[in-house]
Amino acid sequence: MTEKRRDIHNSEMPALCQACEARHHGMCGSLTPDELTQLNKIASRKEVSAGTALVADSEAVTHYSNILSGVVKLTKILSDGRQQIVGLQFAPDFLGRPFKTSSETNAESATTVRLCSFPRSAVDRMIEDSPSLEHRLLQQTLNELDEARGWMVTLGRKTAAEKVASFLYLIATHINPESDAVDGVSFELPLTRADIADFLGLTIETVSRQMTKLRKDGVVEIENNRHVTVPDLERLAHRASI
Amino acid sequence: MTEKRRDIHNSEMPALCQACEARHHGMCGSLTPDELTQLNKIASRKEVSAGTALVADSEAVTHYSNILSGVVKLTKILSDGRQQIVGLQFAPDFLGRPFKTSSETNAESATTVRLCSFPRSAVDRMIEDSPSLEHRLLQQTLNELDEARGWMVTLGRKTAAEKVASFLYLIATHINPESDAVDGVSFELPLTRADIADFLGLTIETVSRQMTKLRKDGVVEIENNRHVTVPDLERLAHRASI
DNA sequence: CGCTTCGTTGAAACACGTCAATAAGCGTGG
DNA sequence: CCACGCTTATTGACGTGTTTCAACGAAGCG
Numbered sequence: 240m241t242e243k244r245r246d247i248h249n250s251e252m253p254a255l256c257q258a259c260e261a262r263h264h265g266m267c268g269s270l271t272p273d274e275l276t277q278l279n280k281i282a283s284r285k286e287v288s289a290g291t292a293l294v295a296d297s298e299a300v301t302h303y304s305n306i307l308s309g310v311v312k313l314t315k316i317l318s319d320g321r322q323q324i325v326g327l328q329f330a331p332d333f334l335g336r337p338f339k340t341s342s343e344t345n346a347e348s349a350t351t352v353r354l355c356s357f358p359r360s361a362v363d364r365m366i367e368d369s370p371s372l373e374h375r376l377l378q379q380t381l382n383e384l385d386e387a388r389g390w391m392v393t394l395g396r397k398t399a400a401e402k403v404a405s406f407l408y409l410i411a412t413h414i415n416p417e418s419d420a421v422d423g424v425s426f427e428l429p430l431t432r433a434d435i436a437d438f439l440g441l442t443i444e445t446v447s448r449q450m451t452k453l454r455k456d457g458v459v460e461i462e463n464n465r466h467v468t469v470p471d472l473e474r475l476a477h478r479a480s481i
Numbered sequence: 482m483t484e485k486r487r488d489i490h491n492s493e494m495p496a497l498c499q500a501c502e503a504r505h506h507g508m509c510g511s512l513t514p515d516e517l518t519q520l521n522k523i524a525s526r527k528e529v530s531a532g533t534a535l536v537a538d539s540e541a542v543t544h545y546s547n548i549l550s551g552v553v554k555l556t557k558i559l560s561d562g563r564q565q566i567v568g569l570q571f572a573p574d575f576l577g578r579p580f581k582t583s584s585e586t587n588a589e590s591a592t593t594v595r596l597c598s599f600p601r602s603a604v605d606r607m608i609e610d611s612p613s614l615e616h617r618l619l620q621q622t623l624n625e626l627d628e629a630r631g632w633m634v635t636l637g638r639k640t641a642a643e644k645v646a647s648f649l650y651l652i653a654t655h656i657n658p659e660s661d662a663v664d665g666v667s668f669e670l671p672l673t674r675a676d677i678a679d680f681l682g683l684t685i686e687t688v689s690r691q692m693t694k695l696r697k698d699g700v701v702e703i704e705n706n707r708h709v710t711v712p713d714l715e716r717l718a719h720r721a722s723i
Numbered sequence: 724c725g726c727t728t729c730g731t732t733g734a735a736a737c738a739c740g741t742c743a744a745t746a747a748g749c750g751t752g753g
Numbered sequence: 754c755c756a757c758g759c760t761t762a763t764t765g766a767c768g769t770g771t772t773t774c775a776a777c778g779a780a781g782c783g
Contacts, residue, residue: 315630317722321638325630338620344630370612377619378580384622387629388557388567388586394636395682396563399739432762440637442740447763464748464762480559641771674730684772689731706730706780729780736773746763753756 253279259355265305265331269375274365281361286353293334293354294346302356303335309352310414310429314345314437324438326387327429329413333379335359337366350429394440397480402439403449404479407459411469425468453478495521501597507547507573511617516607523603528595535576535596536588544598545577551594552656552671556587556679566680568629569671571655575621577601579608592671636682639722644681645691646721649701653711667710695720 256267256275267275284307287293293311294300306328313326325344328334334346334354366373393405414426428435432443432450439446453459458475460468469475498509498517509517526549529535535553536542548570555568567586570576576588576596608615635647656668670677674685674692681688695701700717702710711717 313630315634317634317638319722323634323637325633336623338623343627370615373612373615373619377615377622380619380622380626381578381580384626384629385585387626387633388555391567391629391633391636392557392559392565394633395565396559443762444741444764445739448739451763480561673728685730686732686773687771690771693731724783726783727781729778731776731778733776734774736771738769738771740770741768742766744763744765746761748761749759751757751759753754 252276255279255282255284259305259307259331266333266372266375266379267305269371270365270369274369278357278361278365281358283356284354285356286351287348289348289350289352291348291352292345293348293352294344300335300339301359303333303337303359303362304354304356306330306332306334307353307355310349311352312347312349312430312434312438314347315343316345322437323440324434326383326390327409327413327438333376335362337363337376349434399439399441399445400449400452401478401480402441403435403446404453404458404475405481406435406439407453407467407469408472408475408479408481411467411472411475423468423470424472425466428465428467494518497521497526501547501549501573508575508614508617508621509547511613512607512611516611520599520603520607523600525598526596527598528593529590531590531592531594533590533594534587535590535594536586542577542581543601545575545579545601545604546596546598548572548574548576549595549597552591553594554589554591554672554676554680556589557585558587564679565682566676568625568632569651569655569680575618577604579605579618591676641681641683641687642691642694643720643722644683645677645688646695646700646717647723648677648681649695649709649711650714650717650721650723653709653714653717665710665712666714667708670707670709 252272253276256279259265259267267278270278293304308330311328311332311334312324313328314322314324316322327349328346336344366376393402397405410426410428410430411424414429415424430438432446435441436443436446450459450461453475454461458469458471458478460470462468494514495518498521501507501509509520512520535546550572553570553574553576554566555570556564556566558564569591570588578586608618635644639647652668652670652672653666656671657666672680674688677683678685678688692701692703695717696703700711700713700720702712704710
């Protein structure tokens with residue numbers, strides 16, 4: 240894979256992709272300049288506001304997308320309305336479920352999200368022709384599987400306090416892809432209390448109480464409900480039993 | 482993929498693989514007879530009893546395996562000993578985590594398990610050479626991801642009663658790969674009450690109480706603690722909120 | 724036959740959910 | 754600019770589902 244990348248001359252790459260690749264390391268990294276140029280012709284970039292349905296339940300999936308910025312939540316609902324967020328996706332994740340036209344999973348923007356979208360058929364064809372693209376896809380899928388299984392421990396075996404700490408830790412370590420700061424991490428929560436509750440399998444009241452407790456214990460600082468500062472990531476991780 | 486299969490003449494296939502492929506539809510189906518013959522030379526078949534560690538936490542993974550029969554549980558533990566089963570694997574699933582030598586996930590046989598194992602390096606090489614094998618691997622991984630996310634709803638949003646019903650439904654529909662029987666499904670539970678509790682994020686006492694309730698309500702019949710009969714799968718599914 | 728493991732059942736404790744009231748943030752319009 | 758409604762979040766009192774603790778029964782095994 241690394242060798243493959245090496246012979247990509249930036250000058251041959253579409254300008255839009257250059258800017259994108261410079262910041263992230265998404266799937267397009269495994270495409271040749273030719274493929275990239277080709278894909279770029281049929282790609283469409285768009286920006287959607289928070290709360291937009293990107294993949295509606297059981298609706299035919301017509302597009303795949305790369306997330307350029309923002310956070311997307313993947314949700315499932317039971318027939319009586321109970322909802323569970325089964326995954327969060329950050330830039331530069333690939334959004335879509337190859338080899339299956341319908342999905343039982345909904346995708347919705349949690350924040351303002353910028354996307355680079357492609358018609359499904361074109362990408363499916365490209366996957367067939369490009370083993371390295373499929374390889375990249377397999378790696379992302381394996382990572383998502385690891386993350387999903389890790390979260391299952393949180394859902395099944397952690398207390399409410401540990402769940403909320405786990406969530407904050409997850410965001411603190413994922414929201415800013417490049418930052419490796421150990422101290423003084425600060426960010427805007429991409430999710431409302433209701434979303435956090437759906438992610439953790441709790442009620443909004445319990446989430447609120449545990450957030451208050453973390454704040455009173457000095458583990459986090461919270462301003463305007465959404466802006467969070469974590470003075471000591473290790474301390475937060477400890478609260479999350481990580 | 483289907484076309485690829487069509488030109489495999491059974492006469493060219495190693496005898497051991499023939500018997501295996503006849504019953505299941507595992508990964509080896511995407512290999513050519515040549516590759517199969519080659520792989521068969523380095524494959525070792527073995528049978529392990531229930532409770533055998535197959536992949537120990539953070540230990541280097543030296544082998545991949547196909548599950549020929551039995552059930553394997555994938556577990557994760559927190560530092561204080563709390564345990565969560567994050568997946569069950571049935572024949573003919575592939576066991577192992579490609580592209581990563583260490584895993585945070587343990588694999589342990591839940592029942593007697595028959596395996597067909599291969600040295601890691603040989604399979605890794607084969608994956609590089611055979612796009613169709615990688616394709617098959619991607620598909621299993623996507624399926625496992627779907628299953629994991631489906632189970633997250635069970636863990637996060639279902640009551641104890643629904644969780645136990647969901648578990649019984651999962652087993653009833655997975656334990657016997659070929660059976661499509663709607664009525665009178667009968668099977669041996671592959672997991673102890675402790676395992677079931679670890680899978681559902683409950684205690685063994687709660688599992689026991691809910692099993693008793695399902696039995697008293699006539700949703701399932703239970704003999705000798707392990708043998709379960711489900712007279713009406715739809716009724717069980719309803720209890721599971723599926 | 725005793726020993727251990729596995730499963731069931733009951734009573735009490737508690738973590739989290741439910742219900743309800745209040746406050747804070749935010750856009751809209753008079 | 755303030756009034757108004759709406760959504761989002763906090764906090765309290767109370768109820769309940771699940772856990773905890775404990776005792777007991779059943780099954781497997783030397």
